[in-house]
Amino acid sequence: xxxxxxxxxxxxxxxxxxxxxxxxxxxxxxxxxxxxxxxxxxxxxxxxxxxxxxxxxxxxxxxxxxxxxxxxxxxxxxxxxxxxxxxxxxxxxxxxxxxxxxxxxxxxxxxxxxxxxxxxxxxxxxxxxxxxxxxxxxxxxxxxxxxxxxxxxxxxxxxxxxxxxxxxxxxxxxxxxxxxxxxxxxxxxxxxxxxxxxxxxxxxxxxxxxxxxxxxxxxxxxxxxxxxxxxxxxxxxxxxxxxxxxxxxxxxxxxxxxxxxxxxxxxxxxxxxxxxxxxxxxxxxxxxxxxxxxxxxxxxxxxxxxxxxxxxxxxxxxxxxxxxxxxxxxxxxxxxxxxxxxxxxxxxxxxxxxxxxxxxxxxxxxxxxxxxxxxxxxxxxxxxxxxxxxxxxxxxxxxxxxxxxxxxxxxxxxxxxxxxxxxxxxxxxxxxxxxxxxxxxxxxxxxxxxxxxxxxxxxxxxxxxxxxxxxxxxxxxxxxxxxxxxxxxxxxxxxxxxxxxxxxxxxxxxxxxxxxxxxxxxxxxxxxxxxxxxxxxxxxxxxxxxxxxxxxxxxxxxxxxxxxxxxxxxxxxxxxxxxxx
Numbered sequence: 001x002x003x004x005x006x007x008x009x010x011x012x013x014x015x016x017x018x019x020x021x022x023x024x025x026x027x028x029x030x031x032x033x034x035x036x037x038x039x040x041x042x043x044x045x046x047x048x049x050x051x052x053x054x055x056x057x058x059x060x061x062x063x064x065x066x067x068x069x070x071x072x073x074x075x076x077x078x079x080x081x082x083x084x085x086x087x088x089x090x091x092x093x094x095x096x097x098x099x100x101x102x103x104x105x106x107x108x109x110x111x112x113x114x115x116x117x118x119x120x121x122x123x124x125x126x127x128x129x130x131x132x133x134x135x136x137x138x139x140x141x142x143x144x145x146x147x148x149x150x151x152x153x154x155x156x157x158x159x160x161x162x163x164x165x166x167x168x169x170x171x172x173x174x175x176x177x178x179x180x181x182x183x184x185x186x187x188x189x190x191x192x193x194x195x196x197x198x199x200x201x202x203x204x205x206x207x208x209x210x211x212x213x214x215x216x217x218x219x220x221x222x223x224x225x226x227x228x229x230x231x232x233x234x235x236x237x238x239x240x241x242x243x244x245x246x247x248x249x250x251x252x253x254x255x256x257x258x259x260x261x262x263x264x265x266x267x268x269x270x271x272x273x274x275x276x277x278x279x280x281x282x283x284x285x286x287x288x289x290x291x292x293x294x295x296x297x298x299x300x301x302x303x304x305x306x307x308x309x310x311x312x313x314x315x316x317x318x319x320x321x322x323x324x325x326x327x328x329x330x331x332x333x334x335x336x337x338x339x340x341x342x343x344x345x346x347x348x349x350x351x352x353x354x355x356x357x358x359x360x361x362x363x364x365x366x367x368x369x370x371x372x373x374x375x376x377x378x379x380x381x382x383x384x385x386x387x388x389x390x391x392x393x394x395x396x397x398x399x400x401x402x403x404x405x406x407x408x409x410x411x412x413x414x415x416x417x418x419x420x421x422x423x424x425x426x427x428x429x430x431x432x433x434x435x436x437x438x439x440x441x442x443x444x445x446x447x448x449x450x451x452x453x454x455x456x457x458x459x460x461x462x463x464x465x466x467x468x469x470x471x472x473x474x475x476x477x478x479x480x481x482x483x484x485x486x487x488x489x490x491x492x493x494x495x496x497x498x499x500x501x502x503x504x505x506x507x508x509x510x511x512x513x514x515x516x517x518x519x520x521x522x523x524x525x526x527x528x529x530x531x532x533x534x535x536x537x538x539x540x541x542x543x544x545x546x547x548x549x550x551x552x553x554x555x556x557x558x559x560x561x562x563x564x565x566x567x568x569x570x571x572x573x574x575x576x577x578x579x580x581x
Contacts, residue, residue: 046122047140050147053115054276060288063108064529069094071531072545074313077434080413084312096550100562109561112154119148120165142195143204149187160226160557181223188213202277207247211465214243214473227553232480240477244470252467257500258338259377262445267461276462287458293442295421297411300447302370302387302395302403314427314439318545322519337504343374344385358409358418365406367398380441383420384408412436429547444527472521488512554580
């Protein structure tokens with residue numbers, strides 16, 4: 001028996017031998033309980049490594065980055081000719097010109113399949129426990145079946161294939177198309193009526209499984225034929241409506257404050273169905289979704305003077321334009337609470353920066369308590385404000401000890417002419433368009449206050465399934481069946497629910513069609529790793545957008561990593577490259 005410590009990254013060859021062939025896996029676990037306290041027992045020690053691996057699956061440099069940068073939502077240029085080139089992997093993915101050696105694709109494959117291998121091992125261990133009379137293992141066993149289905153759906157979205165494996169002694173089967181759909185469906189149906197709904201959002205529960213079934217049936221036409229024109233069957237849409245009805249009636253509620261979904265205390269938010277739990281010792285997870293897009297010159301948490309963003313992904317002008325087109329002459333920051341939340345309350349006498357620059361702005365600040373400072377949320381545009389450090393690295397303070405808030409100085413791309421960070425509308429792959437300040441920024445997640453620091457750790461749970469998406473799925477299924485009135489009602493329920501800031505409450509729509517629904521899905525679900533799958537399903541993925549003109553339908557799926565094919569070369573024909581690569 002080969003023992004592998006999964007606290008260390010498996011090499012591709014070792015992984016392929018362990019998961020794709022029939023070599024037995026045994027994890028070396030000391031204390032990976034979900035609570036992080038006490039010696040791990042068999043049940044928690046089996047499931048914690050599976051849930052814990054989600055942090056690697058949804059890193060910015062794995063599946064989250066892959067989904068965002070491949071879509072029309074996010075773009076990551078070679079910042080200033082110094083940052084974020086990383087072998088060109090982000091640029092290639094954005095332009096749909098990736099190859100089988102692209103490491104963003106390859107690392108996503110590694111961690112999704114590694115998480116699957118852990119789920120197989122957990123299912124096997126828990127099955128033995130149930131057989132031996134350990135009743136505490138029964139519901140966790142159902143959770144692991146659901147987790148396998150969830151991870152396989154990620155693989156199906158990315159590569160058009162899934163991995164069928166029930167025991168570590170089995171050789172994995174690679175399934176595609178209808179066979180893949182059938183297997184995931186059978187896994188989810190096997191647990192949907194028996195899994196508990198008492199688990200919190202950090203673990204699989206009945207409503208999460210129902211939401212996954214709704215996703216599965218809604219995307220069934222794409223899964224069956226990923227390269228063709230989707231044929232949405234009425235019976236599939238009926239299933240979507242069935243399972244979304246069940247979730248909507250399960251006691252979840254839409255959050256009046258949209259950005260509360262992404263705050264420190266979001267574990268108790270009644271809209272969230274399934275998430276990556278980062279509380280307690282799990283704060284050692286990550287805050288990449290918070291800081292990845294934020295300016296490297298902005299100090300988001302004055303309690304921690306060395307914290308900053310990384311000037312990575314920006315919002316594409318193409319995606320921003322959808323907001324401007326929707327609201328016409330009204331600024332979306334005024335018309336839609338989901339677009340922007342103002343937290344840096346700049347006094348009226350300081351808002352006009354005409355004639356003000358970093359050389360003469362010593363008195364151009366306001367004061368706020370360090371623990372009350374919050375950066376703006378949503379889409380950050382133009383000049384931003386935040387704390388400033390002195391030459392010794394200390395936060396500048398007012399006489400009463402509060403923090404001074406200034407326009408943020410652009411120290412990364414200013415060159416000889418020092419200026420402020422100005423997040424421009426335009427961003428692209430040209431030298432000028434790639435400067436660190438270019439492009440509007442995603443600021444959807446709160447920089448955590450309860451974690452030891454804000455950039456390597458976070459206690460903000462990463463949202464993976466929530467009620468807002470469920471309403472959109474039901475609306476889409478109704479619309480594809482011809483029930484425009486029902487679809488419109490669902491979309492307006494969602495829009496008008498964001499009522500915590502009444503002046504920015506989105507107004508109800510007066511009509512609905514597929515293009516409007518697609519646009520609305522972008523407004524509701526941006527920066528949540530879902531845009532690419534929506535684009536494919538709505539027939540938008542071959543469109544052109546900022547710096548992307550490729551129209552090859554083969555690019556709907558990513559290439560199977562060459563290192564995976566090479567690692568499985570001892571099994572002839574086992575892993576076949578996707579068309580177009």
